[in-house]
Amino acid sequence: MSSLTSQLQSILSAGHNSFKLVYTAPANQFILPLTKQILVLDSSFNPPHNGHFSLIAKSMNHSRLDDHSMSHTSINSKSVLLLLSVKNADKGVQPAKFEDRLAMMYKMADHISEQLGVACGVGITNCSLFVDKAKEIQNYLAETQSNNLKLTFLLGYDTLIRLLDPKYYVPQKLGDALGSFFSTNDCFVLTRKNTSLSLEDQLSFVGMIKDGQLADVPATWADKIHVVSGDDKNLNVSSSDIRKLIQANETSWTSNTMPKVAEYITSHHPYQ
Ligand SMILES: Nc1ncnc2c1ncn2[C@@H]1O[C@H](COP(=O)(O)OP(=O)(O)OP(=O)(O)O)[C@@H](O)[C@H]1O
Numbered sequence: 001m002s003s004l005t006s007q008l009q010s011i012l013s014a015g016h017n018s019f020k021l022v023y024t025a026p027a028n029q030f031i032l033p034l035t036k037q038i039l040v041l042d043s044s045f046n047p048p049h050n051g052h053f054s055l056i057a058k059s060m061n062h063s064r065l066d067d068h069s070m071s072h073t074s075i076n077s078k079s080v081l082l083l084l085s086v087k088n089a090d091k092g093v094q095p096a097k098f099e100d101r102l103a104m105m106y107k108m109a110d111h112i113s114e115q116l117g118v119a120c121g122v123g124i125t126n127c128s129l130f131v132d133k134a135k136e137i138q139n140y141l142a143e144t145q146s147n148n149l150k151l152t153f154l155l156g157y158d159t160l161i162r163l164l165d166p167k168y169y170v171p172q173k174l175g176d177a178l179g180s181f182f183s184t185n186d187c188f189v190l191t192r193k194n195t196s197l198s199l200e201d202q203l204s205f206v207g208m209i210k211d212g213q214l215a216d217v218p219a220t221w222a223d224k225i226h227v228v229s230g231d232d233k234n235l236n237v238s239s240s241d242i243r244k245l246i247q248a249n250e251t252s253w254t255s256n257t258m259p260k261v262a263e264y265i266t267s268h269h270p271y272q
């Protein structure tokens with residue numbers, strides 16, 4: 001059994017919450033002494049696409065996320081983690097195989113490292129909720145003596161709404177379930193078009209939290225949630241649309257993902 005297959009097997013069969021770092025793009029170490037913040041993009045990467053890339057690129061440029069204690073912004077203070085979620089809070093089993101998704105994530109990690117000049121790693125977790133994913137990543141960082149790093153979760157607006165939905169935490173109250181998550185970590189959120197809310201409503205959501213207008217959400221969390229407009233070109237890109245186009249033998253999807261990911265899909269056929 002290859003080492004990747006055995007790492008996947010061990011995560012899939014673990015009876016407890018687990019996280020493993022399985023790849024780092026060659027140019028940089030994943031964590032350097034200067035690293036202060038990890039930008040975490042959790043997804044099923046089925047397949048990775050330009051909407052995911054745009055979320056990472058925009059978060060890197062977002063000044064409010066910078067550590068204000070530093071005299072200047074240093075790209076080396078951030079690392080990116082592409083996190084494959086093998087257990088989804090809402091969705092059942094989907095194509096492609098996890099091995100194919102990881103192979104595409106490695107291509108994406110190399111692309112991010114080359115295009116954005118930032119360290120990029122690939123991890124796997126069996127946790128479905130962000131609060132548990134955050135705990136497992138922080139445990140891993142503590143084991144590698146990399147303490148006091150902030151995790152910034154990169155989300156589309158649709159996922160922010162699900163992060164704050166009390167139904168995922170019953171019988172706990174939302175404030176109790178996510179209190180420690182927001183005391184250490186924050187979220188960078190891009191608006192999307194696949195929601196019933198207008199762009200303006202999505203952008204004013206944090207203001208409503210700040211004004212105490214959301215019953216279960218403490219006003220203090222407003223400082224930990226940064227909502228930014230997505231760019232028109234990538235707002236509509238989604239993995240499910242790409243899969244549909246591939247299955248219909250269309251080729252237009254290739255411009256919605258990174259060149260090496262498109263090459264992998266055309267040569268390995270993970271969706272056929
Ligand atoms: N085009 C996009 N713009 C901004 N955020 C996005 C975009 N596509 C996905 N995201 C966000 O990236 C995260 C992971 O996305 P996910 O894997 O669900 O992608 P997806 O393309 O929406 O998948 P699917 O179509 O299978 O539901 C989520 O927080 C999601 O909101």
Ligand SMILES: NC(=O)c1ccc[n+]([C@@H]2O[C@H](COP(=O)(O)O)[C@@H](O)[C@H]2O)c1
Nearest residue numbers: 085087088089128129130131162163168
């Ligand atoms: N409350 C939560 O923490 C919560 C809710 C819904 C989805 N998720 C996670 O968000 C990620 C993206 O989910 P989708 O692929 O369904 O968009 C998955 O890892 C999923 O498990 C987390």
